[in-house]
Amino acid sequence: MGNITDLIKNVASNNQNIETFAAxxxxINNEIExxxxxxxxxxxxxxxxxxxxxxxxxxxxxxxxxxxxxxTIPKKDSWVLASIIDGVETRAFISxxxxxxxxxxxxKNDNNQYLEINTDVDKFQMLFKEKEDGENDSTSTVPSNYKNIAQLEFYGRKPNLTASFYDQEGKEICRSNFNSYGNSMSINEGKVYFRLQDKEARITIKDGFEALITDTKTSFVKDQLNFEMDDKFKISAGGKNLLTELNNLIEEIGKITVTTPMGPSGVPINLTEITKIKTTLGELLK
Structure with a gap:
């Protein structure tokens, strides 16, 4: 089976006939391997x-x-025009x-670096890659292993643009997504995750902190530790709220009495000032 290019040259030089017919x-003979x-x-x-x-x-x-x-891969069951050179069916091609x-x-270039562009009705993809071992083997038509360098994908049905970058071993290190809902970025297999959408930004570090910033509040979470800020501050840890614990402390201070030779003393004479502190804390914390 010679190349179609060579066969067409022979047609031109030897006045061979090309038969074209509908079929x-x-x-579709996909490449399984x-x-x-x-x-x-x-x-x-x-x-x-x-x-x-x-x-x-x-x-x-x-x-x-x-x-x-x-x-160009035709749809199965679609009609095409097929051409046969000089009546030999083994020379058939889709025209x-x-x-x-x-x-x-x-x-492909001489350094075994590749650019692939894939398109169908819903997807456009550009993929940059190279032969894994980096060798320049011009005699091999099918190098066995490839590693990705960078990739750009666009999906039309649910509009989404994705850009990915890979390390020296072809392992994904960063993926960015852009769509009508917002933008997001995943770094090192999701160990660090950023998300930007309408009136909200979120940063997540795997096994670490999560930060959320919106137009109404900001929060930071680490395990059972939680810090929030809107019109007031809220700090809690292990299910315990800082404001509640401070209020309990102030109430206990207001109950303090001491033993004297004349008997127990009265409540602190500055109880009013202590109570004002409780009110002030309520204006800052929740």
Whole structure:
């Protein structure tokens, strides 16, 4: 099976005929063991109007080099125009499409770095990656391992834009999401999480603090420790509220009496001032 490019050159030089006919796509031949994406497809099976089935009809000029090129995958059961060079069915290729399921483009440079662009009716994706070992092996058409560098995805049905970045080992270190509800960022597999939306900002550190800032209040939480601020401050820990405990302390101070040779003393003479402190605390804390 030579390349379509070479076959077309032969047609031009030897006056060979190209037959074109309408056919129905009956099978998409996905790449089950693809190094890139198992939804990749380089050939389809089609059925002519007379019922004849032709298998492995090409979607690109060369199906031997899977690393580069523009691939248009038709919808199953859609109609296409298929062309056969000089009556040889093994030279069949799809020349026109009526309906498209997916298109992907793959670029490769001499350093085995790749740019992939994937599109369908709901998604647009750009992925930058490179061969995992970093070797420049021009003889290998299908490098076995890849690591991601960066990725950009846009989904249209529920509009969402995602940008991801990866470390030297291809492990995701940062993901940012943008949609109509707000923005969010996850760092180091969610160990640090930021979220921005209408009138609210939230920062979460895994096994650490959570901070929430809105147009009405600010709060910080760490395990059972909680600090809130709006028109007043609220501080609690282990289910105990600071204002409640201070009020209990002031009440106990107001009950203080001491033993004297003449008997127990009266309540503190500055009880009124102590009670004012309780009122002031109620204006600051809740």
């Amino acid at each position: 129905k796509v009956i099978e 693809s190094s890139h994406n198992t939804k990749d497809a380089y050939t389809v099976n089609i059925m002519r109007a007379d019922g004849a089935i032709i298998k492995n009809v090409r979607l690109k000029a060369s199906i031997q080099n899977l690393e580069e090129g523009i691939i 026109q499409f009526s309906e498209i399921e997916r298109t992907f483009i793959r670029f």
